[in-house]
Amino acid sequence: MSLLSVRDLTVKFAMRDNTVTALNQISFDLGKGERLGIVGESGAGKSITGFSLMNLISKPGFIDNGKILFEGQDIVQMSDADLRTIRGNRMAMIFQDPMVTLNPVLTIGQQMVETLQAHRDLTRQDAEKIAVMKLREVYIPSPEDRLNQYPHELSGGMRQRIIIAIALLLDPQLIIADEPTTALDVTIQADIMELLLELCQSNNVGLILITHDLGVVSQMTERTLVMYAGRIIEAGRTREIINDPQHPYTQGLINALPQQTLPGHRLKQIPGNMPSLANVPPGCPFSPRCDYAVDLCRTTLPKIVSYGQVEVACHEVERLHADDAAQEQSA
Amino acid sequence: MSSLTTNSEPSRWARMMSSNMAYSFRRNPVAMVSMAVFLLIAVAAVFSPLIAPFNPYDPANIDIMNSELPPAWVAGSDPQFALGTDDQGRDLWSTILYGTRLSLIIGLCAVAVQAFLGISIGLISGYVGGRVDSVLMRLADIQLSFSTLMVAIIFLAVTQAMFGSEVFNQYAVFMLIAVIGIAEWPQYARTVRATVLAEKKKEYVDSARVLGFGPLRIMVRHILPNSLSPIFVISTVQVANAIISEASLSFLGLGMPPSQPSLGSLISSGFDYIFSGSWWITAIPGVVLVVLVLVINLLGDWMRDVLNPKLYKG
Amino acid sequence: MLAYLVKRVFQAIAVMFAISLVSFAIQDNLGDPLRELVGQSVSEEVRQELRDELGLNDSFVVQYLRFAGNALQGDLGTSYFFKEPALDVILKKLPATLELVLGATVIIIGLSVPLGVYTAIKPNTILSRLIMGVSIVGISVPVFLTAILMIFLFSVELRMFPSYGRGDVVHLFGYWSTNFLTWDGWLHILLPSVALASIMLPLFVRLIRAEMMETLQSEYVKYARAKGIRPRRIYFVHALKNTLLPVITVGGVQIGTMVAYTILTETVFQWPGMGFMFLEAVNRVDTPLIVAYLIVVGFIFVVTNTIVDLIYGLVNPTVNLARMGA
Numbered sequence A: 001m002s003l004l005s006v007r008d009l010t011v012k013f014a015m016r017d018n019t020v021t022a023l024n025q026i027s028f029d030l031g032k033g034e035r036l037g038i039v040g041e042s043g044a045g046k047s048i049t050g051f052s053l054m055n056l057i058s059k060p061g062f063i064d065n066g067k068i069l070f071e072g073q074d075i076v077q078m079s080d081a082d083l084r085t086i087r088g089n090r091m092a093m094i095f096q097d098p099m100v101t102l103n104p105v106l107t108i109g110q111q112m113v114e115t116l117q118a119h120r121d122l123t124r125q126d127a128e129k130i131a132v133m134k135l136r137e138v139y140i141p142s143p144e145d146r147l148n149q150y151p152h153e154l155s156g157g158m159r160q161r162i163i164i165a166i167a168l169l170l171d172p173q174l175i176i177a178d179e180p181t182t183a184l185d186v187t188i189q190a191d192i193m194e195l196l197l198e199l200c201q202s203n204n205v206g207l208i209l210i211t212h213d214l215g216v217v218s219q220m221t222e223r224t225l226v227m228y229a230g231r232i233i234e235a236g237r238t239r240e241i242i243n244d245p246q247h248p249y250t251q252g253l254i255n256a257l258p259q260q261t262l263p264g265h266r267l268k269q270i271p272g273n274m275p276s277l278a279n280v281p282p283g284c285p286f287s288p289r290c291d292y293a294v295d296l297c298r299t300t301l302p303k304i305v306s307y308g309q310v311e312v313a314c315h316e317v318e319r320l321h322a323d324d325a326a327q328e329q330s331a
Numbered sequence B: 001m002s003s004l005t006t007n008s009e010p011s012r013w014a015r016m017m018s019s020n021m022a023y024s025f026r027r028n029p030v031a032m033v034s035m036a037v038f039l040l041i042a043v044a045a046v047f048s049p050l051i052a053p054f055n056p057y058d059p060a061n062i063d064i065m066n067s068e069l070p071p072a073w074v075a076g077s078d079p080q081f082a083l084g085t086d087d088q089g090r091d092l093w094s095t096i097l098y099g100t101r102l103s104l105i106i107g108l109c110a111v112a113v114q115a116f117l118g119i120s121i122g123l124i125s126g127y128v129g130g131r132v133d134s135v136l137m138r139l140a141d142i143q144l145s146f147s148t149l150m151v152a153i154i155f156l157a158v159t160q161a162m163f164g165s166e167v168f169n170q171y172a173v174f175m176l177i178a179v180i181g182i183a184e185w186p187q188y189a190r191t192v193r194a195t196v197l198a199e200k201k202k203e204y205v206d207s208a209r210v211l212g213f214g215p216l217r218i219m220v221r222h223i224l225p226n227s228l229s230p231i232f233v234i235s236t237v238q239v240a241n242a243i244i245s246e247a248s249l250s251f252l253g254l255g256m257p258p259s260q261p262s263l264g265s266l267i268s269s270g271f272d273y274i275f276s277g278s279w280w281i282t283a284i285p286g287v288v289l290v291v292l293v294l295v296i297n298l299l300g301d302w303m304r305d306v307l308n309p310k311l312y313k314g
Numbered sequence C: 001m002l003a004y005l006v007k008r009v010f011q012a013i014a015v016m017f018a019i020s021l022v023s024f025a026i027q028d029n030l031g032d033p034l035r036e037l038v039g040q041s042v043s044e045e046v047r048q049e050l051r052d053e054l055g056l057n058d059s060f061v062v063q064y065l066r067f068a069g070n071a072l073q074g075d076l077g078t079s080y081f082f083k084e085p086a087l088d089v090i091l092k093k094l095p096a097t098l099e100l101v102l103g104a105t106v107i108i109i110g111l112s113v114p115l116g117v118y119t120a121i122k123p124n125t126i127l128s129r130l131i132m133g134v135s136i137v138g139i140s141v142p143v144f145l146t147a148i149l150m151i152f153l154f155s156v157e158l159r160m161f162p163s164y165g166r167g168d169v170v171h172l173f174g175y176w177s178t179n180f181l182t183w184d185g186w187l188h189i190l191l192p193s194v195a196l197a198s199i200m201l202p203l204f205v206r207l208i209r210a211e212m213m214e215t216l217q218s219e220y221v222k223y224a225r226a227k228g229i230r231p232r233r234i235y236f237v238h239a240l241k242n243t244l245l246p247v248i249t250v251g252g253v254q255i256g257t258m259v260a261y262t263i264l265t266e267t268v269f270q271w272p273g274m275g276f277m278f279l280e281a282v283n284r285v286d287t288p289l290i291v292a293y294l295i296v297v298g299f300i301f302v303v304t305n306t307i308v309d310l311i312y313g314l315v316n317p318t319v320n321l322a323r324m325g326a
Helices: A046-053 A080-086 A108-119 A124-137 A156-168 A186-203 A214-220 A238-243 A248-255 A295-299 A315-330 B012-027 B029-046 B092-128 B130-145 B148-170 B172-183 B185-200 B203-210 B215-251 B263-271 B280-307 C002-029 C033-038 C044-054 C060-072 C086-121 C126-140 C143-157 C183-216 C219-226 C231-269 C274-283 C287-315 C321-325
Strands: A004-014 A019-030 A035-039 A061-070 A091-094 A174-178 A206-211 A223-228 A231-237 A305-307 A310-312 C170-172 C176-178
Touching: A004 A046, A019 A046, A019 A061, A019 A231, A035 A046, A035 A214, A046 A061, A046 A174, A046 A206, A091 A156, A091 C219, A108 A124, A108 A156, A108 C231, A124 A156, A156 A186, A174 A186, A186 A206, A186 A214, A206 A214, A214 A238, A223 A238, A223 A248, A231 A238, A231 A248, A295 A315, A305 A315, B012 B029, B012 B280, B029 B092, B029 B280, B092 B130, B092 B172, B092 B185, B092 B215, B092 B263, B092 B280, B130 B185, B130 C231, B148 B172, B148 B215, B148 C231, B148 C274, B148 C287, B172 B215, B185 B215, B203 B215, B215 B263, B215 B280, B215 C143, B215 C231, B263 B280, B263 C143, B280 C126, B280 C143, C002 C060, C002 C287, C086 C126, C086 C176, C086 C183, C086 C231, C086 C274, C086 C287, C126 C183, C143 C183, C143 C231, C183 C231, C219 C231, C231 C274, C231 C287, C274 C287
Parallel strands: A035 A206, A035 A223, A091 A174, A174 A206
Antiparallel strands: A004 A019, A004 A061, A223 A231, A231 A310, A305 A310, C170 C176
């Protein structure tokens, strides 16, 4: 049985006079200890996916439809009290910006101890011992002293390490990391990612890594979802998606990587912008920017179809595969 | 509303007025009723000499024999005086109309002074920066930490004691406007300064400078329009506060004299008669004052919700 | 910490210096001390002699230094009306005012925090809407009008509470007179305290609500929820602590306004405190008393502001008191 199984997850936002669909029928699975990357431009729905897995969508957003089965239980249907026993305990989250994630008026120790005490019956002394142990695991120097410090006394990189330590406090099954390094200095981004990877592997923790950086995804994850305008447009093994992207959008993303461009040449950016969720064009949402778009793309939404190892939502890919199949038959 | 803004090219402000603000106004019954009540009071105040049956400032119109007559719906009233009379025998309805006019004039003028001072200082402080900025903002801090009402009470009390009440009463209107106006500039200055600092970094200010526009033109034509929505919200609240301050000062006998009463002094003169049962001299102007301030505050609340400006917080 | 304290005390002294200058200028220009001392029937020569004797012909600086020196020793002149040292007159009135302020402060703090937090957590309930509706009416009614209204309702019509004065007070330590030890005292202080609190309370409810709602939107509150922390702890530990920081600052700014409102409240209730006394002194042109009031009120204001600043520094961990002193 997989650790996490998401089916037809749809999230909407109630606006002044209409509702906007931010996530549209997202489905995917995650095995125990598996690492999954979710990539896409900002606004594609990556972060919303992360937050809905914890049922933490805040108003005016709401989960409209779908199931999120975590260890067999449906997160969507769960009561607040039951959700609390999962959040921070079985499933932990690492937020984007460590500068604003920790509460400025509580010490590191208080914020670690409260997390432990929320889920386990522990004395403060015992909780502090566990906290120090976890701080040591994320290579925080002199962890005992850190407990009495306030967040503002520590650097951004240090704070993100502490947040990783907090995520590991209760030995969760799954960690959701929402762009954990975008707010940090470039020089320490790699360190944090390496640490996260090392800890997930050694503790056999599942990871959902939300990022816009395909390079990071290729180093960190085994499988990848590519999102566009609130939908999954391509999903599969990370290596295959990087080496042989099927969807024109994924191809564009990979071509836009700096490594794909010769020195002195312009980056090959995808022309245009992602449509705002309030007015997604009919048909394939990527069609206005797509070189391969035909009339069908502009009128009919492509369904996500599985081709062995990868799943792709694209009419062109579907046609190519149909052609291949036809050729094979005629041969 | 849109007719006001159809001149020249539609600015950001004009577009906001026509779309978001008008939309929310039409959907908000509280705002509509408040606006209607405010306009009603304002029109009645402006045209009080035409509406009022008596001129409360004219001693020939006043007969002490008519004093403390109750309003029309209470036994013992005189049909001449719909809302009764005050302790001096003045028609209360007329006196309230004139008093409302005074309260509104003082409130609006005081806020105009505040806004003028505050916006000028804020623009200079933000645009010039450096030492001028830090001195002006330090001054704003100090000014803010002293309560306006306290400063006004002391200033007016001392002036009254110094010049005697006769001279004081003659210039009461101007002194109230000045003292309430001068004390509250930091509110505006801080908000405007914050906008200036934010706008100064943007390209269009640089390009205006490159085009050779002077600092005054850049500030007034380019930067100021961007601080309009917070200025609007602050002004609404400030008018309400200024009216309350004026009423409080007049109540203490440090504002408008009984011969030329504002709503506050009218309430004050009625207070002495409340124990003898003549509640209307206090209660009716009191209700008018509260309704006036309340509708302004409600409009301010609504505007803050709609415009949602970044207000400077202490 | 010490450096910060020293710096803060220096600021306080500077403000006191400014207040004393203003007070002296007022004393110098308001009323003629000679007439108060000897009346008008004295010849011009005797007047000049007296002027010399009293030092009224000295330079401004010399006169100010004498004034400041006397003030530091607690001598703020003699009240023309009471024929007593002005400072003594004021200190006798001080307990009445401070107890009134205390009563109002207890009401404000006791109610504004729970009401503000409740309306922030549950903004859409009928009770919240009611509280917010009442609060906007509350800030629209001037203090003196609330006071009059309450007198009319509870004293004149219902005869439940007395309308003026302090009632029976108990003297403590030979000096302090308190309302809080007799039933009659409680009855007398209730209406004035409520009236004094009436405009500040809605102000603080609205402020706490706005700050709390903003805090509840913050990343760290969302993070606390993601950690599985109970709502009660999120509201009262994570959010409230951050909410109260700006509230403390505003509270400090409002101290001056509170003093101004005591003048209004005391006038309506004829409460024998400093504010009521001040207005009487103004009407009698009792210059030494006016000046003494300014200095005492200025002093209270400076001291409380310094204390509020220190509390803010102690509560807010991001304020480094040691570094701020440098």
